[in-house]
Amino acid sequence: MSAGVAATGQSPELFVLGRTAQAAARTATGGRGFFSCNTFIATSLPMLTEATGRGLRGLLRLFLSADESVDEQERRLAELADQVRKGLALDGVAPTPEEDCLGLATLRFVARCRLALAGVPHVLVDLERLGPKLGQLALGFGADELCGPIVEERALRLGDNASSRAITRSEAAQLLRGAGLRAFERVAGGGLEEFAP
């Protein structure tokens, strides 16, 4: 269990948890926020190993269900942190709430991921799962990267596309800037480009 997580525990002191995680994220990324249009996120450790073996970024989805206790969450995160220390190639985690999870539980989990996984550079927000509103709030709770349906140009929300949660690259950059971060886009070849305002 990391010191940061232990200090905040299950306390309703949401602000202490959020601000601690936010500060950790700002330190880790230098106040930068990222977004990427095509991101593969593994859902298990074997899949992660296979993905990194093929040269993909090491990203892992961390599911969260409403009935998991804080102790269980912290134990799970501590085990993962231990594996990272032993050499697991993990560039980012994407906290992924199950359907029964509410907003504040999700934000707390995002913060715990940032604080417990100090060796993991990025905490990702999957906009498909969190939506843009909760996703932007998560950027204030330790997340630093947006992923999911981020498109060049939004199609009309008609027919099969009626419930699409896709946002444009420009909107992704706006969400990052609205959370006080400089917006960078991940481009082909693993590079980063600051998104022009």
Next chain:
Amino acid sequence: MTFASISEKVNAGVSLAFEDGVALFREPDLLKLGALANQVREQRYRDRTTFNRNLHINPTNLCVASCKLCSFSRPSPEQPGAYTLSLSQAWEKLEARLQAGRLTEVHVVGGLNDRLPFDYYIDLLAGLKRLQPSLHIKAFSAVEIFHFHKLFQLEVREVLQRLAAAGLDSLPGGGAEIFAPRVRQRICPNKCDAEEWLDVHRTAHQMGLRSNCTMLYGTIETIEERVEHLLHLRALQDETGGFQAFIPLAFHPENNSLSHLPAPSAVDDLRVCAVARLLLHNIPHIKAYWVSLGIKTAQSALWFGADDLDGTVQEEKIYHLAGSDAPQALAPNEIAHLIRAAHRTPVERDTFYNVLAEGEALLADENEMPVGGLR
């Protein structure tokens, strides 16, 4: 104006000035702002969070105002989707809801229909009251009251007196939008102006009726115009003391003439909530209206100054036609769950914020079937 000096004012119980409000809206650290608003909220209510059991009835969407921000109204009966409920249809909605479970309030608002006689509204309220005399009727925004005043050539006081005689118990807070004439002229030019809106509430308060107040944010208003709006509400409250709650209303851009504008972000939602709690020290309650904010943001708002989640609602049309993806209704146990999951204590209230159930009594009452709104 530093955040520290504003904090000192808040701690000393000093009213915040216009410049303080602007500085709070510009404060980059949302969590710092939230923590201060939460401190004020907890000093007043600790972790208690209220809600009620209510039903919305929107009797007509025919409206002469043609506001650009609105997705609900239709200018003529020939337009697709235009409707006016017959009196029996409106009463049946309440009757059906009463059969499904306990209810303490009905909230009635609609378009500015120039084809209905005043008796329609009188009979509507009287019929609703007949179905359950103890039911609180919160009906007709100040904009509708002002419309009745113009259309039926009655003084505002007389409009209110006649409606009160038919069963009106309090006024909702809608239609305030943003008071700044610059904004009003562009987004709702045919609605009553700020002074007329405030005067309807002033008159209602003088008659002993309570009301709520609102601010629609996220269209074209500036931060300064938001602060001016809030200070107008605070000034009227200083004069009359009749507002019960302030409800921040997030603009929803779908299906209206302002759909080129983005919806306000969650950071903005929480910021408005927190600043309102700090500026409106004399208005008792800040409501996180989950239909407007969405469930997840509304739950988060309970840590950013809000102490009330509105109610079970059911059949809200105005926000849903503007693209709200919140459910149509929440069961009381779903609202209680939402509040507990935010580490708050749910309390069922009536319209005047009297406690109806809490603790064991509330738990005992939670066997109603959930409507699945949280999924």
